Amino acid sequence: VAWHLSQAFANNGFKVDCIYSKTIDNARKLAEKINTKYSNNFFPNEIASNILIVCVADDIYNELIPKLKISPTTLLLHTSGSLSIEIFSKLTNPYGVFYPLQTFSKDKEVDFCNIPICIEASDNKTYKEIELLSNQISKKVYKISSSERETIHLAAVFANNFVNYIYSCSEEILSSKNIPFEILHPLITETALKAITLSPQKAQTGPAKRSDKKIIEKHIKLLKNNDFKEIYTLLSKQIIDKYSAK
Amino acid sequence: VAWHLSQAFANNGFKVDCIYSKTIDNARKLAEKINTKYSNNFFPNEIASNILIVCVADDIYNELIPKLKISPTTLLLHTSGSLSIEIFSKLTNPYGVFYPLQTFSKDKEVDFCNIPICIEASDNKTYKEIELLSNQISKKVYKISSSERETIHLAAVFANNFVNYIYSCSEEILSSKNIPFEILHPLITETALKAITLSPQKAQTGPAKRSDKKIIEKHIKLLKNNDFKEIYTLLSKQIIDKYSAK
Secondary structure, three states, rough: HHHHHHHHHOOOOOOOEEEEOOOHHHHHHHHHHHOEEEEEEOOOOEOOEEEEEOOOOOOHHHHHHHOOEEOOOOEEEEEEOOOHHHHHHOOOOOEEEEEEOOEOOOOOOOOOHOOOOHHHHHHHHHHHHHHHHHHHOOOOOOEEEEEHHHHHHHHHHHHHHHHHHHHHHHHHHOOOOOOOOOHHHHHHHHHHHHHHHHHHHHHHHOOOOOOOOHHHHHHHHHHOHHHHHHHHHHHHHHHHHHHHHO | OHHHHHHEEEEEEEEEEEEEEEOOOHHHHHHHHHHOOOEOOOOOOOOOOEEEOOOOOHHHHHHHHHHHHEOOOOEEEEEEOOOOOOHHHOOOOOOEEEEOOOOOOOOOOHHHHHHHHEEEEOHHHHHHHHHHHHHHOOOOOOOHHHHHHHHHHHHHHHHHHHHHHHHHHHHHHHOOOOOOOHHHHHHHHHHHHHHHHHHHHHHHHOOOOOOHHHHHHHHHHEEEEEHHHHHHHEEEEEEEHHHHOO
């Protein structure tokens, strides 16, 4: 997240003062990319920037926050989908959440412009400030409470992590017969597009939707991998229940 | 399939002689769209077209094929992902399979040009004929045996039917808190794009990939729907096993 977010800010006219990372290599690479300073000290001097975005793994925040040496007017933001805004509540600084709802990998560029930013703030004045900041890099800014963000993060685990894992199952099923995964690319794209334009509810098709038990049994027999058999059985049962009850 | 395929042929310079359907309304609507004849008789007169594409539900083929009254030179094609080419083997006509690997809904237009067509034929001469036909409407024509097609169909159930069902779970999780599904649209698009550009294996992220058991437990507690709890538990376990073993 830090990798992509810093570049989005730098490319949209913001001055990024310094990149901090425990891993000096990461800090340097990112700082070089956006032509700024870097440090692997957590944190050597008092930080006097207008904003400090703390962008670390969830279980590092609790240890890190009490140790921060920052000017009392610096706005503190975290970028986590699952942590409450209250992790900052012991500080007297203004604080908030800036959660970009997207999947990030270093080797895949992203366009922040269309990424939903879920924001939350310690007070109204701070909210306006975070909103202004967010509007500069994205067209899609949502006011989202910590409890709503928790739900969104959970839904995102389904729509991203689980969907991607299902893709990898289909890739393995094909590669076991030396069939290239690219044959599924147009289906994957259209499936995503249909869910967006029609809704997943209306876009559902397939043997389970039709309660076609002959094909379902044939497929389960065909699967050699027991993990895939379990997924096939569970999801088909749920789809049958959902659509045959109507 | 018949709905979209007939239009693809008609729009690419082919003359569609007649649309047959048990449901006269469906036959008429499609025939009107491409300005041709229609019938709900299976089949009143001997069919003398060059090609007859039999595009029905899998369990109708066995009953239908022996009753077909067709000229002995007519090329017979089926469009099923899961049926063998051998369903035609008792006929003396040339025959084959024309399987467009895509998800079709009447209310969502598709561009056939990028749809993979999996073809198979009774003999070499017929193969060339089906290949020529397929190349007219798609850039992506694959020679695929019945056994490979069965595997592709199974992989497509994962990449389309199961992925779409997972989308519908995330939609329900959001709607239970009155959060609009559109907030996930960019994530859904990017997830599909990453699987295609990076591979699903490399694109995997999330709590299960990191074996982050604290978040996993929190999410399972947060889920009210038992079906969703089962999916979350099963898929997280499989992702942990897959990535922690490395």
